[in-house]
Amino acid sequence: xxxxxxxxxxxxxxxxxxxxxxxxxxxxxxxxxxxxxxxxxxxxxxxxxxxxxxxxxxxxxxxxxxxxxxxxxxxxxxxxxxxxxxxxxxxxxxxxxxxxxxxxxxxxxxxxxxxxxxxxxxxxxxxxxxxxxxxxxxxxxxxxxxxxxxxxxxx
Ligand SMILES: Cc1cc2nc3c(=O)[nH]c(=O)nc-3n(C[C@H](O)[C@H](O)[C@H](O)COP(=O)(O)O)c2cc1C
Numbered sequence: 001x002x003x004x005x006x007x008x009x010x011x012x013x014x015x016x017x018x019x020x021x022x023x024x025x026x027x028x029x030x031x032x033x034x035x036x037x038x039x040x041x042x043x044x045x046x047x048x049x050x051x052x053x054x055x056x057x058x059x060x061x062x063x064x065x066x067x068x069x070x071x072x073x074x075x076x077x078x079x080x081x082x083x084x085x086x087x088x089x090x091x092x093x094x095x096x097x098x099x100x101x102x103x104x105x106x107x108x109x110x111x112x113x114x115x116x117x118x119x120x121x122x123x124x125x126x127x128x129x130x131x132x133x134x135x136x137x138x139x140x141x142x143x144x145x146x147x148x149x150x151x152x153x154x155x
Pocket of ligand 1: 033036037038040041048050057059061071074075076077078080081101
């Protein structure tokens with residue numbers, strides 16, 4: 001029997017952000033993270049989705065096992081957040097996220113999805129469910145794709 005040489009995994013984690021309270025500095029800091037993450041993830045063939053809810057970051061990383069492991073080591077050591085905790089880490093059959101790095105937070109357009117997922121109380125208790133994170137990230141991705149008017153690419 002042939003052994004599998006590579007395996008696709010996803011990793012879900014959450015953390016507490018150490019970002020500035022004022023909106024312009026915070027936006028710049030998120031811009032910096034986005035630029036670094038996009039570049040590294042493209043190189044490592046990682047797809048990901050970052051949700052920012054209040055002062056929490058929640059991210060899904062997908063890719064080859066070793067690449068995801070290495071990315072997570074970098075991310076976990078980053079001083080821009082703390083209390084980084086893995087929620088779920090497992091093999092997956094296929095990728096579900098389209099870009100190397102997309103981030104979403106509460107806006108009038110995404111509010112309903114955030115309210116439905118009700119992640120904040122789970123994050124505050126320190127026990128977010130993998131299935132809730134995954135469902136919210138998928139809903140936010142669908143929302144951002146339809147906003148760009150490219151639904152027809154994914155039917
Ligand atoms: C909330 C958050 C999410 C991040 N997501 C990623 C990511 O998906 N991929 C990545 O390579 N770096 C990500 N980073 C940045 C890494 O922590 C790190 O700064 C970057 O990979 C550069 O690593 P280096 O300093 O070892 O070159 C993230 C940082 C934060 C705070």
